[in-house]
Amino acid sequence: MTIPLWIIVTTTMATILLAIKARSSGPKNVEEWAVGGRKLGQLFVLFLLAGEIYTVFTFLGATGFAYSHGVAVYYILSYCAIAYSISYFLLPPIWRYGKKHGIFTQPQFLAHRYDSLTLGRLTTCLGVVALVPYTVIQLRGLGVIVYEVSESRVSYNLAVYLGGTVMALYVMISGLRGSTYVAVVKDIAVLFVVIFIGLYIPIHYYGSVSTMFQSIDADKTDIMSFGPENKTIAWYISSVIVTSLGFLMAPQIFLTIFSSSGENNIKRNAIILPLYTLMLLFVFFVGFAAISQVPGLQGRESDLVLFRVVKQVFPSSMLGLIGAVGILMALVPGSIIIMTTASLISSGISDLSRKQVSSKSELLMSQILVPVISLSCCYLATSYSGTMVTIQLIGYGLATQLVWVVVAAAFPGSPYFTSAGASCGIVAGVAVSSCISLGIISPDILWAQVSPSLAQIDGGVIALVVNLIVAVSVTKLGRRRRSISEAALPDRMGSPVIP
Amino acid sequence: MKLKWLAVAPAIGLLFGTPLLNKISYSLFGLPIILVWEVLCTIATSLILLLIYKREQKIPVREEAEKKDTEGNSV
Numbered sequence: 001m002t003i004p005l006w007i008i009v010t011t012t013m014a015t016i017l018l019a020i021k022a023r024s025s026g027p028k029n030v031e032e033w034a035v036g037g038r039k040l041g042q043l044f045v046l047f048l049l050a051g052e053i054y055t056v057f058t059f060l061g062a063t064g065f066a067y068s069h070g071v072a073v074y075y076i077l078s079y080c081a082i083a084y085s086i087s088y089f090l091l092p093p094i095w096r097y098g099k100k101h102g103i104f105t106q107p108q109f110l111a112h113r114y115d116s117l118t119l120g121r122l123t124t125c126l127g128v129v130a131l132v133p134y135t136v137i138q139l140r141g142l143g144v145i146v147y148e149v150s151e152s153r154v155s156y157n158l159a160v161y162l163g164g165t166v167m168a169l170y171v172m173i174s175g176l177r178g179s180t181y182v183a184v185v186k187d188i189a190v191l192f193v194v195i196f197i198g199l200y201i202p203i204h205y206y207g208s209v210s211t212m213f214q215s216i217d218a219d220k221t222d223i224m225s226f227g228p229e230n231k232t233i234a235w236y237i238s239s240v241i242v243t244s245l246g247f248l249m250a251p252q253i254f255l256t257i258f259s260s261s262g263e264n265n266i267k268r269n270a271i272i273l274p275l276y277t278l279m280l281l282f283v284f285f286v287g288f289a290a291i292s293q294v295p296g297l298q299g300r301e302s303d304l305v306l307f308r309v310v311k312q313v314f315p316s317s318m319l320g321l322i323g324a325v326g327i328l329m330a331l332v333p334g335s336i337i338i339m340t341t342a343s344l345i346s347s348g349i350s351d352l353s354r355k356q357v358s359s360k361s362e363l364l365m366s367q368i369l370v371p372v373i374s375l376s377c378c379y380l381a382t383s384y385s386g387t388m389v390t391i392q393l394i395g396y397g398l399a400t401q402l403v404w405v406v407v408a409a410a411f412p413g414s415p416y417f418t419s420a421g422a423s424c425g426i427v428a429g430v431a432v433s434s435c436i437s438l439g440i441i442s443p444d445i446l447w448a449q450v451s452p453s454l455a456q457i458d459g460g461v462i463a464l465v466v467n468l469i470v471a472v473s474v475t476k477l478g479r480r481r482r483s484i485s486e487a488a489l490p491d492r493m494g495s496p497v498i499p
Numbered sequence: 500m501k502l503k504w505l506a507v508a509p510a511i512g513l514l515f516g517t518p519l520l521n522k523i524s525y526s527l528f529g530l531p532i533i534l535v536w537e538v539l540c541t542i543a544t545s546l547i548l549l550l551i552y553k554r555e556q557k558i559p560v561r562e563e564a565e566k567k568d569t570e571g572n573s574v
Contacts (some may be wrong), residue, residue, distance in 0.1 A: 070523075077537050078513040081544040085506045088548050210529025217524060217531075224531065226521045233518040240514055267552055274544040281538070 004149045004320030012166060015331070019170045019178035029359035030366055033175035034343040035104045035259040036133035040180065047183040048176075048256045048336070049269055050276055053080060054190055056330035057392060062280060063309075064302035066287025067294075070216070070223030072231035073284050078201035078240045080277040083247035088270035092263040093410045099258075105340075105347055106402070113409040116419030117304030122426060124348035124397055127251040131341045132171045133395030134250070138334035139163055139381035140391075141303075142327055148307045149174045149323035157382045163327070166380035167335040168371045171342075176259055179335045191279060193325045197310065198282020204313055212289055219292055228455070234447075235456035242460035246400030248433065252333075252340040291338060327385040328463040338377070339359060342369040397437045400460055401429035404468050417471050422423040425471025503551050509544040513537065 031038070040048075058076070066073040094109065106127060111120025139160045146159035170178045199209070206212040213224075220231040228238055247253075260266055269314040290305045294312065295410050297305055310322050346366040384391070405422045417425065435441040436459035445461055447454040520533045527535045 016569055071531075071533060074517065074534065079516065080548045081513060081541045082510045085510060085544050085548060088551070089503070131544065150528075206527070210526070213526065213529070213531055226518065236518060264556075267548075267555075271545050271552060273506050274541045278538060278541055281534075387507055473554070 002150065002153070002320075003317050004323055005153070007317065007320030008146065008324045008327060012327065012331075014184045015185065015328065016166065016169055018181050019174055021132050022044055022177045022181040023174035030343060030346065030363045031102070031104055031359075033363055033366065034339060036176045036180065036257060038099060038259060040176075040259045040285065041260050042268055044180045044184070045188050045256065045260045045265050046269045046272060048259070049253070049273060050187055051183045051332050051336070052250070052253060052256070053273075053277060053280075054187065054329055055138060055333040056145070056326055057137050058280065059283065059326055059329050059391075060141055060144065060303045060306055062283045063287035063290070063306040066284045067290045067297065067305045067434060069231050070288070070291070070301045071225055072236065075236055075240050075243070076280060077277060078236075079243040079247060080280075081274045082240065082244035084270045084273045084277075086244065087248055088267055090407065090410050091257050091266050091270075093412065094254070094406075095257050095260060095263050095266055097255060104255065104258045104396065105344055106406075107249045107344060108347060109254065110402075110405060110409060110422075113415055114405075114417070114419040114422055116423070118422050119405075119419050121348065122423050123402065124344050126402070126426065126430065127344045128341055128348075130395045130398035131337050131344070132380065134252070135337045135341070135373075135377040136381045136384065137391050137395075138167075138330040138337070139377055142330035142334075143381065144304065145307070145323050145326040145330070145496060148304065148311075149319055150375055156414045160381045161375075161378050163334070164331060164374040164381075167331055167338055168374040169338040170331070170335040172367055172370050176255070176336070176339065179332055179339070180259075182335075183332045184330065186325070186332050189325050190329065193322055193411075194279055194282045197322065198285040201309060201313055202285050205289050205293055209285060212285070213384070216288060216291055223291065232453065232456045233453050235458065238458035238461045242400060242458045242464065244465070245403045246396055249399045249402045249406060251344060251399065252337050253341070255336070255340045338370055338374050339366075341373050342366040345369055345373075394434070394437045397433035397460060397463065398430055401433060401467055403464065404471055416475070418475045420478050421471045421473075421475030424474040425467045428470040429463045429467025432466045433460060436460075436463065472491055502554055505547050506544070506551065509540045509547065512540045512543070516540065 036044075061343070062073060062076060065076075098104065098109060101112055103112060106121045107123040110123050111117055142163040143156040143160040146154050146163075170182060202209045202212040206215060217224055226233045244325075257266055260367065286306055286309060290309045294305060294308045297308070307322075310319055314322075343366050344364050346369060349365065352360050377460045403425060405415075405417060408417050408422075415422075434442070436443060441459075442454060443459055447457055517533060517538060520536055522534055525532045
């Protein structure tokens with residue numbers, strides 16, 4: 001084995017040991033296992049939430065995006081900052097409700113709030129389907145890194161299956177606690193590595209960061225501004241809106257916030273996390289530096305830009321270190337996502353059977369589901385050949401459609417939508433968003449006829465608007481029908497029952 | 500509390516301010532102005548949320564203090 005490969009293997013082994021050590025006395029029920037008994041302190045939740053941004057997708061994808069679209073990559077900073085300010089107001093009421101009613105998944109929350117098992121089942125299915133692409137992306141990123149770092153000695157498929165096994169191990173042994181301990185180590189390592197390479201690489205090539213920007217400006221002006229040759233302004237605004245709304249709707253975010261020991265922790269994290277995202281700047285710098293240093297990478301290859309640059313600049317031991325950090329960035333979020341999927345399915349099944357399932361057997365069911373889910377995702381990651389961005393778009397597009405329903409449910413009082421309205425809105429939004437991401441509908445042609453400046457508007461905008469219109473009209477229709485039937489029966493002792 | 504609406508300001512700055520700075524090639528501290536703007540808005544987001552948080556934390560404490568005061572007076 002080569003030195004970089006040794007570094008990766010040792011790091012992975014060490015994190016498995018750490019995950020085993022994190023196991024306190026063995027979880028007794030799903031709540032203990034999936035949300036750490038709601039006892040995680042602020043720092044742990046911070047690292048878990050931060051882990052959702054610093055995944056392998058951002059590590060490889062953000063450098064690739066900065067490399068191929070220049071200035072457009074700043075949209076990541078924008079949507080993160082906006083999403084965190086939304087989280088400050090949106091998440092504490094959800095956390096409070098979850099604690100009061102012993103809820104730890106997103107479908108449970110919605111089913112409880114709208115008093116509708118149908119909505120719960122719908123969102124369970126949606127959540128499971130949306131989470132698969134998230135996992136596949138982490139596995140694919142991991143496979144690519146191992147393949148690159150090992151100089152193709154380890155095959156991509158083998159790397160994916162090994163990675164999937166390690167993810168399953170973390171959570172089967174010690175649940176969320178295991179992933180949390182590894183998350184802390186991972187984030188500290190990421191912080192150092194990212195700042196170091198983000199400053200070193202521009203200085204190595206150009207002498208300083210500002211000369212790098214001057215030289216890009218002189219060489220390629222169109223990449224450093226929005227416009228028809230690059231991403232348009234319409235693309236920027238619409239993508240930031242859709243992504244910042246959808247960011248908090250991912251089912252694993254709910255799991256993470258329910259693990260928090262208090263609502264002030266969530267608020268304090270919302271304050272710190274925007275500053276933490278500034279670390280992404282250094283990732284962008286690597287991508288910018290690569291524009292003229294490793295020219296010619298296109299499409300899927302642009303995801304490899306980070307490793308191409310690192311191989312050019314650093315000795316092989318540094319390559320191993322960066323590879324190890326990249327792998328941790330895949331393992332931690334991947335394990336949390338797999339665990340979320342397992343708890344969604346097991347709590348969904350126990351709701352369906354309507355029988356009181358003992359907490360012990362629900363836990364066992366979740367733990368058995370973990371390797372099943374992980375292996376199926378490995379299979380998908382090795383057989384599906386689409387680009388990382390397409391996979392991400394499908395998953396994100398689905399989860400984003402929950403935004404209106406969740407926002408309406410987060411605030412006290414009965415939610416604005418009826419459960420029928422909520423379900424119909426979600427179904428309509430998901431249908432539109434899937435058609436767009438699979439390329440069945442292409443809104444770009446439509447926009448181009450209205451005005452060329454509207455080109456590249458994010459398809460999610462249309463899906464969200466359709467979703468809202470359907471949800472509101474079904475709700476209004478349902479209320480009107482009910483009020484008519486109530487008017488027809490005036491003698492029935494009915495003060496209007498709010499659903 | 501009206502203060503919380505202040506949190507909208509950096510969001511608007513990020514959404515609509517960034518496109519306005521497009522094609523302005525002026526640079527500040529050696530960084531393109533559009534990047535400096537993004538960073539400033541992100542920092543502003545944190546600061547405004549911190550301000551709101553501090554205010555929120557103060558209110559219940561003050562109410563409690565007033566309650567204690569009145570109790571103390573009555574005794």
